[in-house]
Amino acid sequence: MWQGLILSDEVNPWELLVLAEHAALEAARFIVERRPADLGVAETKSSPTDVVTEMDTGAEQLIRKAVLERRPDDGFLGEEGGADSGASGVRWVIDPIDGTVNYLYGLPAFAVSIGVEVGGTTVAGVVAAPLMGEVYTAVRGAGAWCNGAPVKARPATGLGDALVATGFGYRAERRRRQGEIVRALLPRVRDIRRGGSAALDLCAVAAGRLDGYFERGTHAWDCSAGALIATEAGAVVGGFHGAEAGEPMVIAAPRGTFTALHDALVELGADATDY
Numbered sequence: 001m002w003q004g005l006i007l008s009d010e011v012n013p014w015e016l017l018v019l020a021e022h023a024a025l026e027a028a029r030f031i032v033e034r035r036p037a038d039l040g041v042a043e044t045k046s047s048p049t050d051v052v053t054e055m056d057t058g059a060e061q062l063i064r065k066a067v068l069e070r071r072p073d074d075g076f077l078g079e080e081g082g083a084d085s086g087a088s089g090v091r092w093v094i095d096p097i098d099g100t101v102n103y104l105y106g107l108p109a110f111a112v113s114i115g116v117e118v119g120g121t122t123v124a125g126v127v128a129a130p131l132m133g134e135v136y137t138a139v140r141g142a143g144a145w146c147n148g149a150p151v152k153a154r155p156a157t158g159l160g161d162a163l164v165a166t167g168f169g170y171r172a173e174r175r176r177r178q179g180e181i182v183r184a185l186l187p188r189v190r191d192i193r194r195g196g197s198a199a200l201d202l203c204a205v206a207a208g209r210l211d212g213y214f215e216r217g218t219h220a221w222d223c224s225a226g227a228l229i230a231t232e233a234g235a236v237v238g239g240f241h242g243a244e245a246g247e248p249m250v251i252a253a254p255r256g257t258f259t260a261l262h263d264a265l266v267e268l269g270a271d272a273t274d275y
């Protein structure tokens, strides 16, 4: 469907990418420059979490404004600002700060993530990590880049040689189950990482810095851009039993690794629906 749309003068994925990158960089500058230096430790009038929420909301507003100035009929799905379907068939899926806990503590692994959908398919994406000095981009069918240089996922590997990242949800019961799965998986893989940003984990798979990534409970805004970037870099991104990647599961890895990781997770009961 979107292929028909990009033939029109109005919707060109490269133009969407340019606008997405412009908006992401503006938001990235905002969250770095406006972050109070002592956010994680100082006693502030409000709690540090409130300050992060303020930064999140401010960054998302900047992105929406930058988009609406050029494309007033587009829709949005944002972590802070909710959903608005728009009238153009183009939707911007925004996580103004993915890796908010890293941001809170001053760890560099946080990013602005923007995926752009046309007719429900993500056609362009950007993940900008200002303290890492990295901007990942992708256009569907055309490739994925880091700071303008093409990125490529690693060749597939056996599970025993795989460096695998994952993440944990915010709910205690879900975290307990996720912890049990990781405990059982750990002896079967090279090692496990918990980076704290799903968008950057997906970009790390794209850049060949990880053999795989999996997580239950992510939202569309965490993964929209990163999933396109990983796919365009040659990884497979999907869920359990042939389902698309989504809230129940996101797995990203080169094909052979994807299958090994998927099957191991199923064997460990990670596809259960009660957590």
Ligand code: IPD
Pocket: 079, 095, 097, 098, 099, 100, 101, 166, 167, 168, 169, 170, 195, 196, 197, 198, 199, 215, 217, 218, 219, 222
């Ligand atoms: C979170 C991060 C984290 C993942 C969580 C996400 P947020 O997003 O991506 O790595 O494990 O599932 O919710 O809250 O920092 O935008």
